[in-house]
Amino acid sequence: MPPKTRRAASGPTARAGQSMLSFKGRVSKPTDSTTALKNAKTQLNEPAKEIITSEIVKQSTPEPEVQPKQTGKGKAPQVESPVRILPPPSRKKKVRRSAGEQNEAAAYEAAEKQANDLSDARITKFWKAEENKRLAPQIHQQGVHMHEKILRHFDLSSEYGPCIGITRLRRWKRARALSLNPPIEVLAVILREEAKENRKGGTRDAGRIAYIDELSGARDLAVAA
Amino acid sequence: MVGSQSLLHEWRADDRYGERKRQPSAYNPLYSYRLPQGEKRQYAQQFADMYFLRLQKLKATVEAIAAQDWEDYEIAGERAQRVERVLDVRQGELSWVVGTIYIDLPLKPNVLEDVSKDHFISGPPPRTSYYSTDGEPQVMLEDNSGRLRLAGVMLKQNLLVTGVILAALGTENANGDFEVLDIHIPDLPQQPPRWKRDDEEREEEDGMKVDRPATKGKKIAFVSGLEISGTDADTMHMSLLTEYLLGEALDDGEQDAATNISRLVIAGNSIAPEVIVNQPVGMEEVKRPKEKKYGYDAAAYNPAPTTHLDNLISELLPAIPVTLMSGEFDPASYGLPQQPIHPAMFPHSRTYATTNLVHPEQEEPGWFESVTNPWDGDIEGWRMLGNSGQPVDDILKYVDLGGPDGTDAEGRLEVMESMLRWRSSAPTAPDTLWSYPFQDRDPFVLSKCPHVYFAGNQPRFDTATIEGSSGQQVRLFTIPRFRETGEIVLLDTETLEAEIVKFDIHGE
Numbered sequence: 001m002p003p004k005t006r007r008a009a010s011g012p013t014a015r016a017g018q019s020m021l022s023f024k025g026r027v028s029k030p031t032d033s034t035t036a037l038k039n040a041k042t043q044l045n046e047p048a049k050e051i052i053t054s055e056i057v058k059q060s061t062p063e064p065e066v067q068p069k070q071t072g073k074g075k076a077p078q079v080e081s082p083v084r085i086l087p088p089p090s091r092k093k094k095v096r097r098s099a100g101e102q103n104e105a106a107a108y109e110a111a112e113k114q115a116n117d118l119s120d121a122r123i124t125k126f127w128k129a130e131e132n133k134r135l136a137p138q139i140h141q142q143g144v145h146m147h148e149k150i151l152r153h154f155d156l157s158s159e160y161g162p163c164i165g166i167t168r169l170r171r172w173k174r175a176r177a178l179s180l181n182p183p184i185e186v187l188a189v190i191l192r193e194e195a196k197e198n199r200k201g202g203t204r205d206a207g208r209i210a211y212i213d214e215l216s217g218a219r220d221l222a223v224a225a
Numbered sequence: 226m227v228g229s230q231s232l233l234h235e236w237r238a239d240d241r242y243g244e245r246k247r248q249p250s251a252y253n254p255l256y257s258y259r260l261p262q263g264e265k266r267q268y269a270q271q272f273a274d275m276y277f278l279r280l281q282k283l284k285a286t287v288e289a290i291a292a293q294d295w296e297d298y299e300i301a302g303e304r305a306q307r308v309e310r311v312l313d314v315r316q317g318e319l320s321w322v323v324g325t326i327y328i329d330l331p332l333k334p335n336v337l338e339d340v341s342k343d344h345f346i347s348g349p350p351p352r353t354s355y356y357s358t359d360g361e362p363q364v365m366l367e368d369n370s371g372r373l374r375l376a377g378v379m380l381k382q383n384l385l386v387t388g389v390i391l392a393a394l395g396t397e398n399a400n401g402d403f404e405v406l407d408i409h410i411p412d413l414p415q416q417p418p419r420w421k422r423d424d425e426e427r428e429e430e431d432g433m434k435v436d437r438p439a440t441k442g443k444k445i446a447f448v449s450g451l452e453i454s455g456t457d458a459d460t461m462h463m464s465l466l467t468e469y470l471l472g473e474a475l476d477d478g479e480q481d482a483a484t485n486i487s488r489l490v491i492a493g494n495s496i497a498p499e500v501i502v503n504q505p506v507g508m509e510e511v512k513r514p515k516e517k518k519y520g521y522d523a524a525a526y527n528p529a530p531t532t533h534l535d536n537l538i539s540e541l542l543p544a545i546p547v548t549l550m551s552g553e554f555d556p557a558s559y560g561l562p563q564q565p566i567h568p569a570m571f572p573h574s575r576t577y578a579t580t581n582l583v584h585p586e587q588e589e590p591g592w593f594e595s596v597t598n599p600w601d602g603d604i605e606g607w608r609m610l611g612n613s614g615q616p617v618d619d620i621l622k623y624v625d626l627g628g629p630d631g632t633d634a635e636g637r638l639e640v641m642e643s644m645l646r647w648r649s650s651a652p653t654a655p656d657t658l659w660s661y662p663f664q665d666r667d668p669f670v671l672s673k674c675p676h677v678y679f680a681g682n683q684p685r686f687d688t689a690t691i692e693g694s695s696g697q698q699v700r701l702f703t704i705p706r707f708r709e710t711g712e713i714v715l716l717d718t719e720t721l722e723a724e725i726v727k728f729d730i731h732g733e
Contacts, residue, residue: 158369161281165271166664174665178281 104177111176115188123150126185147189148211154186155210163210165218169194245472245480248443250487250546253423254594254602256586257668258562260661270662272655276388278667280325280368283390283411283648287323291392291409295321298394298407305394310370314397321394321407324366324373328387328623330355331362333657354622355657362623366393366403376402383408384643386623388652411648413693416674420606437606439719442482445604446470446489447714449552449613449681450706453537454497455529462711463537465728471544486715487605489545492681492704493552493598493613496530531556531570538593539573546592547574550600552613552682557598560659561615561651562668565595599650601675605718610675614682616651617641617703619658638689641680641701645671645691675699677721679714682706686714688723 127150131137141149155163160175160182169190175182193207209218260266288307298305300319308320333355364375364385377395385391394407420437427435451463468474472483538547551557551566558564568575568582577593579585596602599612620640644650651669654660674697683703691699700721705712711728 161277161369162271162273164273165269166274170664177665178278180281 108173108176111184111187112191115184115191118185118188123147123185123188126150126183147193150186150189151193152211154182155212164213164216166210167208168210169208245484247472247484247545248440248487250445251423251605252488252546252548252590252602253426253604254548254590254596254600256597257601258597258599259585260558260562260564262583266661268662270664272660272662274664275655275660275662275667276325276367277369278663278665279388279649279670280323280390282667282670284323286411286648287390287392287409290412291321291323291394294409295394295407300406311366311368311373312371314373314403316397316399319394319396321392322366322368322373323390323392324368326385326387326389326391327365327367327372327656328385329363329365330623366391374402375405376400377405379405379408384624384639386620386653387656388649388654389647390649410646412646413691413695413697413699414648414671414674415695416676416693416697416699417608419676422603422608423606441719442485443605443718444486444715445718446486447492447679447681447702447704447716448489448707449492449704450494450708451491451534451537452494452497452554452706452708453530453533455527455533460533461730462707462728465730466707466713467537467540469726469728470541486545487718488548489541490548490604490611491550492611492679493550494554494682494706495534495549495552496555497708498554535571535573538571539577542574542577542593547594548600548602549593549595550611550613550681551595551598553615560661561598561654562661563598563613565597568595571595599669607676607718607721608673609677609679610650610671611677611679611681612650614680616644616653616658617680617683619651619653620644622657623653637680637683637685637703638687638701641678641703642689642691645674645678645699645701677702677716679704685710686712686723686725690721 124146127146130150130153138149144152151168154160154168154172160171160180163171166174169187172182172187172190292307295305298319303319306318306320308314308322311322311324314320314322364380366373366375375393375395376398390411392409393403393405394409395403395405398404420435424435448466453463465474469479469483470486470489472480474480474483538549541547549566551563555563555566556570557566568578571578571593574593578591578595579588581588599610599616601608601610603609617637617640620643621636624636644652648671649669650671651658651660654669655662674693676698677700679702681704683705686703686705688700688702691701693699700716700723702714702716702723704714705725707713712725713728714723714725716723
């Protein structure tokens, strides 16, 4: 199927007599694609109104000049009132965020606040209680900091879902949203680790994703918590 | 033969041509199957999250139903016990457990087999059915702890596919398999009353209750499988369809009847599958073009089908609102939930559509709406749910209902009813049906029961009504492929009865 638009016959014969167009001095820097996207998005929604209203203004300003001529026959020249441009009627619907989403966001914020107020002693107590539930002590974990032990224990708790392919914070949030009641101490540890400046490990997501995920080579989950 | 009084008569001086007005369409779509746009749409997630989310959502419901029913279940003096994890069942103990079904069929595509065969043979042809008479399907029950193989006669009596959440009662036998004695599924969810969403929104805005008089005879038209291709110019049936919908066909009586059709829903497969020309790779040398061609490579892309479709829809649009769902062969995303066909494909029709592509829920929907597959929304107050046929076709590959190609319509309706009772609009996703890896929510789980459930691109039209335990009533119907049968479905909006209108050419 031939292309719908045909170019005129190109070549030196068609353009005889015309000089070549020069693009020197024209700035043609490649823009960053994401900024172009962002600009494009806003253009779809907003500036169309501005263009239309500015055109209306341009078109309507000659009118007050015409009116006095027409009414000048028998009537006194009237004071021309400025033409008012009403904004286009907005067709926007009121967006109701579902009640569930709002509740969940509020509940998470409350949980976050509570986690930040938690004391270290409480976290240690929580971890001791967890360790006491075991039948035998953990071995080969001498060099592991208690925070990391808590997080690994959280990773391997399958009742909160699979731990691969998701950051720990998102997993905690998801478990909260599904009413699984994940321990608030784990959230406290996650937020404290997040706030730390020097995280071990080479990848950007070290410490954020599950340890077994890191070992299996997962890198840089693009979706942030 | 149609009455011809109005078609052929002498010229009369006092001929009056009245204007006909179409019934308005009350339309309030939902956007449950829209995926996040841009950077937020990621494919690095694991699919295990989807199964976890589905189980988590439906576990409580199934547990409640099972606990109520099996509270006093006794066999030989032994009572049934609830067991937390599937691996906790013990031999000889009567117990019940909730989990996800996984079915292992001999002909199911297996990625390990594909990898091992990769170097030796060319890819296998796509299979039409995973079911084969030799080789037993293995049914297993799975949850976050492990898998349990199921056995028993109950499995053959119930339709089961991968991804169904259920509670199974039974005991472990000597082989280590769980012998199933009884099964419970979530069953139909709550059904909202008609006009519920519209009334809620109206009350929020105005604070007034709306009076809704019943309009007799208002209909909604459903069509699917137009299958417009660039090479076959079979436009006769489509011209007949357009004329009928626009009220130009036949005589006064039929034209008046056509004004009752308030909306057209196109349920997928508007473009024929053989459109894309495959370039044989490596067999010919790719010719270097002498001059640089701007735009697309004309040899590979044929814009005729989308142009045809655009012309068809833009002809209909000034007179009737159209909802276009994407289908298996349409130029939309591949896995479920298929995203709407981009309005850029419809240069003429898109003037009737909303320009807000990122957040369409913020605007009033335009007369042309390109929607997802599966799709749910409110038309005339009734909650509708539909898909373009892929989930139904995929389930039929697991079972032997209705013959080898499922032409028996009974099988299709049974599958659709089962999907509602399992509360899943695509249970086999992501196992055998391509899907987006959801990590926060599984949108295929139904939280509200629809009033109407349709599946497009099916071989025949059939319809039935199913009922639920708390008074839910759902009208099921299948939409036949227009290209093959020339039929469209008209759904009455008051009685929810479905009928077909067939377009055919005499002598063909």
